Amino acid sequence: MKIQFRAIALLVFSSFIFSQAQAAEWLVKLSGRVPAAQVQQYLRQSGMNVMRVEDLRFNSWYLVHTATESLTRQEGAAVGKLPGTRWVEPNKRIRPYGNRNFQTAPRSEIAPRDPAFKRVVTGNGPDPMIGKQWMIQDTGLDRVAPQLRGDKRVIVAVIDTGVDYNHPDLNANIWMNPGEAGALANNGIDDDGNGYVDDFMGWDFADNDNLPWDRTSVFGNPGHGTHCAGVIGAQADNGVGIRGVAPNITIMPLRFISEKGEGTTADAVKAMKYAIEMGAWITSNSWGGPEEEGDPDSQILREVFADAAARGRLTVVAAGNDRMDVDRNPMKATPASYNLPNMLTVAASNPRGDLAGFSNYGAKLVHLAAPGTAILSTVTGDRYMNLDGTSMATPVVAGAAALFWSMNPQMKADRVRNAILSTVTPMPSLRGSVLTGGKLNIEALMRESTERVRR
Ligand SMILES: [Ca+2]
Ligand SMILES: [Ca+2]
Ligand SMILES: [Ca+2]
Secondary structure: OHHHHHHHHHHHHHHHHOOOOOOOEEEEEEOOOOOHHHHHHHHHHOOOOEEEEEEOOOOOEEEEEEOOOOOOHHHHHHHHOOOOEEEEEEOOEEEEOOOOOHHHOOHHHHOOOOOOOOOOOOOOEOOOOHHHOHHHHHOOHHHOOOOOOOOOOOEEEEEEOOOOOOOOOOHHHEOOOHHHOHHHOOOOOOOOOOOOOOOOOOEEOOOOEOOOOOOOEOOOEOOHHHHHHHHHHOOOOEOOOOOOOOOOOEEEEEEOOOOOOOEEHHHHHHHHHHHHHOOOOEEEEOEEEOOOOOOOOOHHHHHHHHHHHHOOOEEEEEOOOOOOEOOOOHHHOEOOOOOOOOEEEEEEEOOOOOEOOOOOEEOOOOOEEEEOOOEEEEEOOOEEEEEOOHHHHHHHHHHHHHHHHHHOOOOOHHHHHHHHHHOOEEOHHHEOOEOOOEEOOHHHHHHHHHHHHHO
């Protein structure tokens, strides 16, 4: 009874806050699994105009789509009266972080392209743009043995706006689902029984199809997810573009943010759940919020990050770009502020090693800094672009984790996390801004790896 009271108290609060801004969808946690049709029937009987109820197949959570334009208090009360209701929250909007330069995306770079997957053949030779990647020297990546490039078994899920999987610097590193590969890829059958038909290389949760293509728009998305993917794992020495931190790992593209630069909590949860179930070792999460003043924390989002930790996965999360102390405003920066096990929250540093002017910080809840200004990486349409943001710093750390984990595949996620945190370069200007007071040092991290391997 006590739990139910809390849930109802929350929804009354939130129904005022969200009455205008949000899609008319509720996330409901029940005390146990029941058929979605039963939930729908019950809500209809209590007078609610329910379009559809979706079983999220995660900790007894359901997504209730209503027919109204915006959430109403009456609706919230009806959901709260469901038998066994543990929690009710609005299905909030989520935005990508690192959109500071979005408006600089020229139109010529955002032309729509054919999203059909094709194999792209590239050549050999140095990456011509490598001299413009200051993060390579800054993190000591240039002093890591060149043969240490990662292991294809290490899968990093890029949970974002999608990925240009035909980009010549990314194509060879895109994940292929073994249960939907080859002839199974387009037969209209969910061959591996994971609930997604023909998900041969990931999923598009925003448009609900099997092509997690990074759709762009002038002000909403310049190719944010493609950029993050390139920072993690653009191919090295293929004669084109840049190199990623870990150029020989596997990238699982999961799209939940649309070309408008907007996703939902439910789709973020689905993407995280997919990443966990389909074997991603690491998730790179360059997004968060909430954006609206007074938003309540999302219980379901917290639960899915906790689930990733419990199942031995590492989650890397952007601190956000609001020049804000996350310790003092934890509700305004989620999932950044969750402080769960196996989770790293990343601030952005500039070439001087200082905190980037836009970066969030937090002496307790933000763990380290990594390069996040003028980061050159891949964008949609075989192109490259400089972007700023904690969004760009996050995949630098995710890539470093992938490189290190490739060398130490038996290691548990918490030890990977500790190795990253214990090898940072201390910076006087970062003291008090991030937990470690330092910035990512991949050279020192990989030395740690070699020592452990030798032992
Ligand atoms: Ca499937
Ligand atoms: Ca299939
Ligand atoms: Ca390259």
